[in-house]
Amino acid sequence: MGRPADIGVFKALLLDMDGTLLNSDAVVERIWRRWAAENGKDPEEILRHAHGRQAHATMAHLFPERPVEQNLADNARMLAWETADTDGIVPVPGAPEFMAALAGLPHALVTSADRALSQARMAAAGLPVPAVSITAECVSASKPDPEGFLKGAADLGFAPADCVVFEDAAAGIAAARAAGMRVVGVGPRAAAEGTDLHVESLAGVRIRPLGGGALRLALA
Numbered sequence: 001m002g003r004p005a006d007i008g009v010f011k012a013l014l015l016d017m018d019g020t021l022l023n024s025d026a027v028v029e030r031i032w033r034r035w036a037a038e039n040g041k042d043p044e045e046i047l048r049h050a051h052g053r054q055a056h057a058t059m060a061h062l063f064p065e066r067p068v069e070q071n072l073a074d075n076a077r078m079l080a081w082e083t084a085d086t087d088g089i090v091p092v093p094g095a096p097e098f099m100a101a102l103a104g105l106p107h108a109l110v111t112s113a114d115r116a117l118s119q120a121r122m123a124a125a126g127l128p129v130p131a132v133s134i135t136a137e138c139v140s141a142s143k144p145d146p147e148g149f150l151k152g153a154a155d156l157g158f159a160p161a162d163c164v165v166f167e168d169a170a171a172g173i174a175a176a177r178a179a180g181m182r183v184v185g186v187g188p189r190a191a192a193e194g195t196d197l198h199v200e201s202l203a204g205v206r207i208r209p210l211g212g213g214a215l216r217l218a219l220a
Contacts, residue, residue, distance in 0.1 A: 002206055002218035007182050007196045009214045011162040012106035013207070014152045014176075015130070017118055019051060019168030020186045021095045021109075021202075022125035026088035031081050035074065051189060052169025054112045055079070057142035083117045086124035092186065094203030099127050101207060105215065108132035108152040110165075112142055112172075132156055143171040146179035153179070164217070166202075167195075184217070 018024045029043075032050055036043035041063070050058045056075035059066055107130055111118050114136040122129045132155050139147045153163045165176035168187045173195060176183045185195030186202065197217070199205055204220030 002204065002220040004208075005184075005197050005217040005219050007164060007184065007217055009210065009216055010164045010182065011213055011215060012108070012153065012156045012158040012164075013102065013215075014108050014110045014149055014163050014165045014181070016052070016165070016167045016169070016172050016186075017109060017111040017113060017121065019189060020092065020166050020172075021099070021127055022089055022091050022121055024089050024121055027082060027085050030085065031078055034081065035078060052112060052143055052167070052171035054136055054142040057112075079114055079117055082113075083120050086120055089121055089124040091125040091127055093201040094205060095125070095127060095201075098202040098205055102130075103128075105207060105209070106156050106158065108134060108156055110134045110148045110152045112136060112148075143169075144174035144178065146175045149176050149179040149181060153181075 015021060028050065029047060032046050033043045036046055046062060049062055054075060055078045056071040059071040059074065109118065109130045118133060118135050119129060132152065134148045134152045138151060141147050149165060150160060153160050160180040164182045164184060166184045166186055167173045167176055168189050170193055173183050173185065173190060173193045183195040185193055185198040187200065191198055206218045206220060208216045208218050210216055
């Protein structure tokens with residue numbers, strides 16, 4: 001069934017969405033370039049920091065002089081743009097098989113997207129939405145704050161140390177670390193982030209039940 005990956009035994013999985021389960025980079029770039037053009041900002045600088053955060057958190061990080069109310073209003077507009085734009089969204093290689101194999105195992109989606117956007121993107125990628133989904137409406141602070149991952153673990157009924165996070169972006173990886181969780185980095189953005197394990201995609205990634213609720217990750 002493949003060689004075990006060296007992250008040890010765990011009991012639950014917490015999954016980021018964009019960049020981890022599906023590729024939405026084309027949409028993200030279109031939306032931020034549109035916003036940057038409207039606001040006279042450098043889109044390339046924004047895109048270096050935008051992945052893995054709610055839009056208002058990216059604005060606050062890069063442009064601390066902007067009023068919070070203005071950031072939140074722009075965030076709402078951008079969510080509407082993003083939800084209506086699914087052109088180019090595709091699953092990460094191996095994601096359909098990976099998600100199908102998780103049926104019946106403890107797992108949750110933890111994303112900076114709101115519920116409507118997460119459902120639209122998962123549907124566009126042909127992926128099932130986990131029964132437990134922590135979206136933007138569920139938390140008071142965006143990644144890199146650990147709140148989302150801690151809530152995901154609590155909703156599944158597991159301690160943070162029993163959970164493994166799958167993430168692609170620096171903000172999400174920092175959030176998982178702050179939550180006290182092990183991290184599997186997925187894709188090129190995670191390669192230099194010092195995760196416990198790095199994989200290029202989900203192709204060949206398998207979860208092996210060991211009995212007694214214990215799980216182990218294996219690579220084909």
